[in-house]
Amino acid sequence: MERTAVNPWDWSIKLGYNQAEVIEGATRQVICAGQTAVDENGAPQHPGEMRAQISLALDNLEAVLNGAGMNLGNVVKLGVYATDVDEALKNLDLMGMRFGPHRVAPPMTLLGATRLAVSGLLFEIEATAMA
Template sequence: MQRTAVNPWNWSLGIGFDQAELIEGGRRQLICSGQTSVDADGRPQHPGDMRVQVGLAMDNVEAVLAGADMTLGDVVRLNVYTTDVDAVLGCFDVIAQRFGAAGVRPASTLLGVTRLAIPELMVELEATAVA
Protein backbone atom coordinates (compact mmCIF):
# COMPACT_ATOMS: atom_id res chain seq x y z
CA MET A 1 0.00 0.00 0.00
CA GLN A 2 1.29 3.44 -0.94
CA ARG A 3 0.26 6.39 1.30
CA THR A 4 0.78 9.94 0.11
CA ALA A 5 0.05 12.83 2.46
CA VAL A 6 -1.88 15.72 0.94
CA ASN A 7 -1.29 18.94 2.87
CA PRO A 8 -1.86 22.18 0.98
CA TRP A 9 -1.24 23.85 4.39
CA ASN A 10 1.12 22.73 7.15
CA TRP A 11 -0.80 23.81 10.27
CA SER A 12 -2.28 20.35 10.91
CA LEU A 13 1.11 18.62 10.94
CA GLY A 14 1.94 20.02 14.38
CA ILE A 15 -1.32 18.67 15.77
CA GLY A 16 -0.72 15.24 14.30
CA PHE A 17 -2.94 14.79 11.25
CA ASP A 18 -2.83 15.19 7.49
CA GLN A 19 -5.48 17.08 5.56
CA ALA A 20 -5.92 13.99 3.38
CA GLU A 21 -4.17 10.79 2.41
CA LEU A 22 -4.07 9.29 -1.04
CA ILE A 23 -4.15 5.49 -0.70
CA GLU A 24 -3.02 3.36 -3.61
CA GLY A 25 -2.61 -0.39 -3.83
CA GLY A 26 -4.49 -1.30 -0.64
CA ARG A 27 -5.97 -4.79 -0.61
CA ARG A 28 -7.94 -4.86 2.65
CA GLN A 29 -10.08 -2.19 4.29
CA LEU A 30 -11.36 -2.22 7.87
CA ILE A 31 -14.18 0.07 8.95
CA CYS A 32 -14.24 0.23 12.77
CA SER A 33 -17.27 1.08 14.83
CA GLY A 34 -16.70 3.86 17.32
CA GLN A 35 -14.45 2.74 20.17
CA THR A 36 -14.89 4.18 23.63
CA SER A 37 -13.60 3.87 27.16
CA VAL A 38 -15.24 0.54 28.00
CA ASP A 39 -13.86 -2.72 29.37
CA ALA A 40 -14.10 -6.12 27.67
CA ASP A 41 -17.68 -6.48 28.97
CA GLY A 42 -18.78 -3.11 27.58
CA ARG A 43 -18.85 -1.36 30.97
CA PRO A 44 -17.88 2.35 30.89
CA GLN A 45 -14.57 3.16 32.56
CA HIS A 46 -13.05 6.35 34.01
CA PRO A 47 -16.09 8.68 34.14
CA GLY A 48 -15.04 12.32 34.15
CA ASP A 49 -11.39 11.70 33.14
CA MET A 50 -11.02 12.65 29.48
CA ARG A 51 -7.29 11.85 29.22
CA VAL A 52 -7.74 8.31 30.53
CA GLN A 53 -10.88 7.79 28.41
CA VAL A 54 -8.94 8.81 25.29
CA GLY A 55 -6.15 6.38 26.18
CA LEU A 56 -8.52 3.45 26.73
CA ALA A 57 -10.45 4.28 23.54
CA MET A 58 -7.12 4.20 21.67
CA ASP A 59 -6.32 0.84 23.31
CA ASN A 60 -9.68 -0.45 22.09
CA VAL A 61 -9.04 0.84 18.55
CA GLU A 62 -5.73 -1.03 18.59
CA ALA A 63 -7.46 -4.20 19.82
CA VAL A 64 -9.96 -4.08 16.95
CA LEU A 65 -7.14 -3.45 14.47
CA ALA A 66 -5.16 -6.38 15.89
CA GLY A 67 -8.21 -8.59 15.40
CA ALA A 68 -7.89 -7.88 11.68
CA ASP A 69 -4.08 -8.27 11.73
CA MET A 70 -3.62 -4.50 11.39
CA THR A 71 -1.99 -1.75 13.47
CA LEU A 72 -2.33 1.99 13.99
CA GLY A 73 0.07 2.27 11.05
CA ASP A 74 -2.75 1.09 8.78
CA VAL A 75 -5.25 3.75 9.91
CA VAL A 76 -6.00 6.28 7.16
CA ARG A 77 -8.91 8.12 8.81
CA LEU A 78 -9.88 8.87 12.40
CA ASN A 79 -13.13 10.54 13.43
CA VAL A 80 -13.28 11.82 17.00
CA TYR A 81 -16.68 12.42 18.61
CA THR A 82 -16.73 14.15 21.98
CA THR A 83 -19.03 15.80 24.46
CA ASP A 84 -16.23 18.28 25.34
CA VAL A 85 -14.15 19.56 22.42
CA ASP A 86 -11.86 21.68 24.61
CA ALA A 87 -11.07 18.73 26.88
CA VAL A 88 -10.20 16.50 23.92
CA LEU A 89 -8.01 19.21 22.41
CA GLY A 90 -6.27 19.46 25.78
CA CYS A 91 -5.25 15.81 25.58
CA PHE A 92 -5.06 15.29 21.81
CA ASP A 93 -1.37 14.60 22.38
CA VAL A 94 -2.40 11.11 23.56
CA ILE A 95 -3.80 10.40 20.10
CA ALA A 96 -1.03 12.20 18.20
CA GLN A 97 1.75 10.41 20.11
CA ARG A 98 0.27 6.97 19.46
CA PHE A 99 -0.11 7.61 15.74
CA GLY A 100 3.29 9.35 15.63
CA ALA A 101 4.90 6.25 17.13
CA ALA A 102 3.25 4.26 14.32
CA GLY A 103 4.68 6.71 11.78
CA VAL A 104 1.36 7.98 10.42
CA ARG A 105 -0.88 11.05 10.60
CA PRO A 106 -4.33 9.87 9.48
CA ALA A 107 -6.83 12.34 8.10
CA SER A 108 -9.03 13.31 11.02
CA THR A 109 -12.25 15.07 11.98
CA LEU A 110 -13.19 16.26 15.47
CA LEU A 111 -16.90 16.66 16.20
CA GLY A 112 -18.61 17.99 19.31
CA VAL A 113 -21.82 16.16 20.21
CA THR A 114 -24.38 16.63 22.99
CA ARG A 115 -23.85 13.09 24.28
CA LEU A 116 -22.66 9.62 23.34
CA ALA A 117 -24.65 6.38 23.62
CA ILE A 118 -23.62 5.89 27.26
CA PRO A 119 -23.81 9.12 29.29
CA GLU A 120 -20.54 8.50 31.23
CA LEU A 121 -18.56 8.36 28.00
CA MET A 122 -17.01 11.58 26.73
CA VAL A 123 -15.09 10.46 23.63
CA GLU A 124 -15.55 7.96 20.79
CA LEU A 125 -12.96 7.12 18.13
CA GLU A 126 -13.96 5.80 14.73
CA ALA A 127 -11.14 4.49 12.53
CA THR A 128 -10.76 3.35 8.94
CA ALA A 129 -7.72 1.22 8.11
CA VAL A 130 -6.31 0.00 4.81
CA ALA A 131 -3.59 -2.61 4.32
Protein backbone atom coordinates in the same frame (compact mmCIF):
# COMPACT_ATOMS: atom_id res chain seq x y z
CA MET B 1 0.17 0.09 0.34
CA GLU B 2 1.65 3.51 -0.34
CA ARG B 3 0.46 6.68 1.39
CA THR B 4 1.11 10.17 0.08
CA ALA B 5 0.22 13.12 2.30
CA VAL B 6 -1.66 16.07 0.80
CA ASN B 7 -1.20 19.26 2.81
CA PRO B 8 -1.65 22.57 0.96
CA TRP B 9 -1.04 24.22 4.38
CA ASP B 10 1.08 23.05 7.28
CA TRP B 11 -1.14 23.96 10.25
CA SER B 12 -2.78 20.52 10.47
CA ILE B 13 0.59 18.76 10.45
CA LYS B 14 1.44 20.66 13.64
CA LEU B 15 -1.77 19.22 15.15
CA GLY B 16 -0.86 15.69 14.09
CA TYR B 17 -2.94 14.99 11.02
CA ASN B 18 -2.84 15.36 7.25
CA GLN B 19 -5.50 17.20 5.27
CA ALA B 20 -5.74 14.19 2.97
CA GLU B 21 -3.83 11.11 1.93
CA VAL B 22 -3.63 9.38 -1.43
CA ILE B 23 -3.72 5.62 -0.80
CA GLU B 24 -2.38 3.34 -3.52
CA GLY B 25 -1.97 -0.41 -3.62
CA ALA B 26 -4.31 -1.26 -0.72
CA THR B 27 -5.96 -4.69 -0.93
CA ARG B 28 -7.87 -4.91 2.37
CA GLN B 29 -10.04 -2.39 4.16
CA VAL B 30 -11.38 -2.51 7.73
CA ILE B 31 -14.14 -0.19 8.92
CA CYS B 32 -14.08 0.07 12.71
CA ALA B 33 -17.12 1.01 14.78
CA GLY B 34 -16.67 3.82 17.27
CA GLN B 35 -14.47 2.76 20.18
CA THR B 36 -14.97 4.21 23.63
CA ALA B 37 -13.68 3.82 27.17
CA VAL B 38 -15.38 0.54 28.01
CA ASP B 39 -14.03 -2.69 29.48
CA GLU B 40 -14.27 -6.16 27.89
CA ASN B 41 -17.89 -6.39 29.08
CA GLY B 42 -18.92 -3.02 27.62
CA ALA B 43 -19.04 -1.23 30.99
CA PRO B 44 -17.97 2.44 30.87
CA GLN B 45 -14.69 3.24 32.62
CA HIS B 46 -13.04 6.40 33.99
CA PRO B 47 -16.14 8.59 34.58
CA GLY B 48 -15.38 12.28 34.11
CA GLU B 49 -11.75 11.68 33.07
CA MET B 50 -11.26 12.72 29.44
CA ARG B 51 -7.57 11.78 29.26
CA ALA B 52 -8.12 8.30 30.68
CA GLN B 53 -11.10 7.76 28.38
CA ILE B 54 -9.11 8.77 25.30
CA SER B 55 -6.34 6.37 26.29
CA LEU B 56 -8.72 3.43 26.80
CA ALA B 57 -10.62 4.21 23.58
CA LEU B 58 -7.28 4.06 21.74
CA ASP B 59 -6.45 0.76 23.48
CA ASN B 60 -9.79 -0.61 22.31
CA LEU B 61 -9.23 0.65 18.76
CA GLU B 62 -5.84 -1.08 18.72
CA ALA B 63 -7.45 -4.31 19.95
CA VAL B 64 -10.02 -4.23 17.13
CA LEU B 65 -7.34 -3.51 14.54
CA ASN B 66 -5.13 -6.28 15.91
CA GLY B 67 -8.08 -8.65 15.61
CA ALA B 68 -8.18 -7.79 11.91
CA GLY B 69 -4.42 -8.30 11.51
CA MET B 70 -3.68 -4.55 11.43
CA ASN B 71 -2.41 -1.80 13.74
CA LEU B 72 -2.60 1.98 14.08
CA GLY B 73 -0.16 2.31 11.19
CA ASN B 74 -2.89 1.02 8.87
CA VAL B 75 -5.40 3.74 9.83
CA VAL B 76 -6.19 6.07 6.93
CA LYS B 77 -9.16 8.03 8.36
CA LEU B 78 -10.37 8.94 11.85
CA GLY B 79 -13.67 10.27 13.12
CA VAL B 80 -13.53 11.59 16.68
CA TYR B 81 -16.50 12.61 18.83
CA ALA B 82 -16.25 14.37 22.18
CA THR B 83 -18.75 15.79 24.63
CA ASP B 84 -16.23 18.55 25.47
CA VAL B 85 -14.16 19.52 22.44
CA ASP B 86 -11.90 21.89 24.40
CA GLU B 87 -11.04 19.16 26.91
CA ALA B 88 -10.46 16.66 24.10
CA LEU B 89 -8.11 19.09 22.33
CA LYS B 90 -6.09 19.49 25.54
CA ASN B 91 -5.51 15.72 25.52
CA LEU B 92 -5.03 14.99 21.83
CA ASP B 93 -1.29 14.68 22.44
CA LEU B 94 -2.25 11.07 23.24
CA MET B 95 -3.11 10.62 19.57
CA GLY B 96 0.36 11.73 18.55
CA MET B 97 1.93 9.48 21.16
CA ARG B 98 0.04 6.48 19.80
CA PHE B 99 0.14 7.17 16.05
CA GLY B 100 3.60 8.80 16.00
CA PRO B 101 5.61 5.58 16.39
CA HIS B 102 3.80 4.24 13.32
CA ARG B 103 4.80 7.38 11.40
CA VAL B 104 1.26 8.11 10.25
CA ALA B 105 -0.97 11.16 10.64
CA PRO B 106 -4.35 10.05 9.27
CA PRO B 107 -6.87 12.66 8.18
CA MET B 108 -9.19 13.33 11.11
CA THR B 109 -12.45 15.04 11.92
CA LEU B 110 -13.27 16.08 15.50
CA LEU B 111 -16.92 16.77 16.29
CA GLY B 112 -18.60 17.94 19.47
CA ALA B 113 -21.59 15.96 20.69
CA THR B 114 -24.03 16.73 23.48
CA ARG B 115 -23.70 13.10 24.58
CA LEU B 116 -22.53 9.74 23.31
CA ALA B 117 -24.55 6.51 23.13
CA VAL B 118 -23.74 5.45 26.69
CA SER B 119 -24.13 7.94 29.53
CA GLY B 120 -20.82 8.94 31.08
CA LEU B 121 -18.72 8.42 27.98
CA LEU B 122 -16.87 11.54 26.85
CA PHE B 123 -14.87 10.40 23.82
CA GLU B 124 -15.37 8.06 20.86
CA ILE B 125 -13.07 7.29 17.95
CA GLU B 126 -13.87 5.45 14.73
CA ALA B 127 -11.37 4.46 12.09
CA THR B 128 -10.93 3.19 8.57
CA ALA B 129 -7.83 1.09 8.05
CA MET B 130 -6.24 -0.34 4.91
CA ALA B 131 -3.49 -2.80 4.13
